[in-house]
Amino acid sequence: xxxxxxxxxxxxxxxxxxxxxxxxxxxxxxxxxxxxxxxxxxxxxxxxxxxxxxxxxxxxxxxxxxxxxxxxxxxxxxxxxxxxxxxxxxxxxxxxxxxxxxxxxxxxxxxxxxxxxxxxxxxxxxxxxxxxxxxxxxxxxxxxxxxxxxxxxxxxxxxxxxxxxxxxxxxxxxxxxxxxxxxxxxxxxxxxxxxxxxxxxxxxxxxxxxxxxxxxxxxxxxxxxxxxxxxxxxxxxxxxxxxxxxxxxxxxxxxxxxxxxxxxxxxxxxxxxxxxxxxxxxxxxxxxxxxxxx
Amino acid sequence: xxxxxxxxxxxxxxxxxxxxxxxxxxxxxxxxxxxxxxxxxxxxxxxxxxxxxxxxxxxxxxxxxxxxxxxxxxxxxxxxxxxxxxxxxxxxxxxxxxxxxxxxxxxxxxxxxxxxxxxxxxxxxxxxxxxxxxxxxxxxxxxxxxxxxxxxxxxxxxxxxxxxxxxxxxxxxxxxxxxxxxxxxxxxxxxxxxxxxxxxxxxxxxxxxxxxxxxxxxxxxxxxxxxxxxxxxxxxxxxxxxxxxxxxxxxxxxxxxxxxxxxxxxxxxxxxxxxxxxxxxx
Numbered sequence: 001x002x003x004x005x006x007x008x009x010x011x012x013x014x015x016x017x018x019x020x021x022x023x024x025x026x027x028x029x030x031x032x033x034x035x036x037x038x039x040x041x042x043x044x045x046x047x048x049x050x051x052x053x054x055x056x057x058x059x060x061x062x063x064x065x066x067x068x069x070x071x072x073x074x075x076x077x078x079x080x081x082x083x084x085x086x087x088x089x090x091x092x093x094x095x096x097x098x099x100x101x102x103x104x105x106x107x108x109x110x111x112x113x114x115x116x117x118x119x120x121x122x123x124x125x126x127x128x129x130x131x132x133x134x135x136x137x138x139x140x141x142x143x144x145x146x147x148x149x150x151x152x153x154x155x156x157x158x159x160x161x162x163x164x165x166x167x168x169x170x171x172x173x174x175x176x177x178x179x180x181x182x183x184x185x186x187x188x189x190x191x192x193x194x195x196x197x198x199x200x201x202x203x204x205x206x207x208x209x210x211x212x213x214x215x216x217x218x219x220x221x222x223x224x225x226x227x228x229x230x231x232x233x234x235x236x237x238x239x240x241x242x243x244x245x246x247x248x249x250x251x252x253x254x255x256x257x258x259x260x261x262x263x264x265x266x267x268x269x270x271x272x273x274x275x276x277x278x279x280x281x282x283x284x285x286x287x288x289x290x291x292x293x294x
Numbered sequence: 295x296x297x298x299x300x301x302x303x304x305x306x307x308x309x310x311x312x313x314x315x316x317x318x319x320x321x322x323x324x325x326x327x328x329x330x331x332x333x334x335x336x337x338x339x340x341x342x343x344x345x346x347x348x349x350x351x352x353x354x355x356x357x358x359x360x361x362x363x364x365x366x367x368x369x370x371x372x373x374x375x376x377x378x379x380x381x382x383x384x385x386x387x388x389x390x391x392x393x394x395x396x397x398x399x400x401x402x403x404x405x406x407x408x409x410x411x412x413x414x415x416x417x418x419x420x421x422x423x424x425x426x427x428x429x430x431x432x433x434x435x436x437x438x439x440x441x442x443x444x445x446x447x448x449x450x451x452x453x454x455x456x457x458x459x460x461x462x463x464x465x466x467x468x469x470x471x472x473x474x475x476x477x478x479x480x481x482x483x484x485x486x487x488x489x490x491x492x493x494x495x496x497x498x499x500x501x502x503x504x505x506x507x508x509x510x511x512x513x514x515x516x517x518x519x520x521x522x523x524x525x526x527x528x529x530x531x532x533x534x535x536x537x538x539x540x541x542x543x544x545x546x547x548x549x550x551x552x553x554x555x556x557x558x559x560x561x562x563x564x565x566x567x568x569x570x571x572x573x574x575x576x
Binding site for chain 2: 030031032033044055063066067068071075076077083086093095099101102108123125135138139140199200220225226227250253256259262263286
């Protein structure tokens with residue numbers, strides 16, 4: 001992903017370069033977090049083992065005092081951009097990479113620390129960022145995000161996805177996946193995540209696709225086509241097929257394909273797929289699809 | 295793969311597929327089919343390929359969890375700690391409005407927000423400069439450095455020296471006297487101002503680029519250095535495989551349609567004549 005432009009020698013240099021972690025720890029809001037991967041911060045930051053991030057504007061600094069000084073003047077208490085979803089303490093903000101370039105770049109620097117295959121090769125102008133937050137009286141605190149191309153040739157409805165380490169295993173990641181499909185439904189398009197998926201990403205998506213599709217099959221009375229399932233869920237036909245095939249739910253009987261939906265079998269698959277995450281309450285989504293201006 | 299996966303024809307996604315709810319529906323082939331299908335559930339993860347096994351082992355115990363060395367490497371475990379000073383650093387001053395929050399646009403465009411934050415060099419220089427007595431506080435230095443950057447950027451704009459991407463060292467065009475006059479309102483003593491200006495200028499000359507990140511030109515698209523990021527990219531040219539939906543309803547379109555109609559009428563008349571002629575011949 002994003003490596004086509006590099007020739008063989010540059011690619012080797014790139015691989016070597018990205019193996020060595022530079023920043024080992026970051027401070028972000030309430031937590032001090034160990035990083036997982038290298039991130040290409042500007043060269044001035046190469047001598048730092050730890051960076052301090054402003055939780056809201058995501059500016060990063062090398063010393064704690066610098067962050068504390070910054071906090072005195074930074075009046076941002078939530079991601080820049082529009083709040084498009086609010087349910088209880090959970091909020092989703094949409095940030096346009098073109099309108100909030102520095103924020104978008106800061107977010108990419110930060111996210112790369114926890115994503116192996118993400119590339120920062122190109123600028124953030126052509127992306128939208130969906131920032132998931134938990135809100136309290138100190139502000140709206142990012143727990144995770146996903147990015148999305150404004151215009152995708154390949155019908156990608158998600159580019160990168162990350163739940164920050166302190167907030168993992170709480171259902172936020174699954175929420176982000178579900179949310180990306182709710183946006184696709186509102187756009188009237190099918191979507192699929194950008195490839196390659198990480199190991200965790202593939203597991204999460206398989207779980208999501210399984211839960212959504214099998215719940216429909218449990219309730220559906222008559223015949224159904226893959227296309228209809230795709231129209232109902234905004235899940236791409238390929239993903240539906242590969243999910244059902246991997247669960248052996250598509251069989252060939254009496255000269256035609258059939259879907260096996262024995263409730264006991266489906267329940268066993270659903271159990272294996274794991275619990276759903278936090279639900280998306282569509283009635284609380286206030287959003288119109290992105291339109292290019294001017 | 296077993297006989298269950300025998301598929302002589304590719305699946306048509308538009309075709310409605312029967313949904314078989316019970317094991318009895320499978321009986322046209324083999325009574326053991328249902329049992330077999332159920333047994334396969336347990337191996338569904340292995341069946342789907344190695345990526346999924348690696349991922350599966352890391353689930354919260356709900357799936358087939360047999361950890362292996364490979365799996366431990368694929369999905370890192372979060373390590374994190376609390377920040378002690380959090381309660382002091384982040385104040386409880388956020389009042390969530392009842393309506394959804396609307397974005398205001400980037401701070402840079404709106405007003406007087408000081409985008410620049412002092413870095414290590416700046417702080418160290420300031421400590422030295424304030425060694426004997428307190429000449430300057432950090433917030434003031436921050437404002438000065440920020441304003442100097444903005445003024446220099448404007449000077450380069452006026453001189454036509456702004457390039458869309460990084461093609462070489464970025465020059466400093468802002469002169470001390472011009473800066474002094476523009477920033478008079480900050481009420482800084484001349485000696486202090488001069489010291490800051492000289493410090494800033496020297497730093498700029500070492501860096502060869504602006505010290506405010508937003509003003510640094512991005513790398514050119516053909517730069518292959520993996521250290522460089524955020525190259526500008528044009529929106530990908532989208533193949534127009536269909537005519538634009540927005541058809542203009544104007545006079546030209548109307549005339550065109552009229553012309554097409556005339557041509558079709560003529561063609562119809564010709565065909566009619568041809569038919570007559572050929573039937574007469576016969």
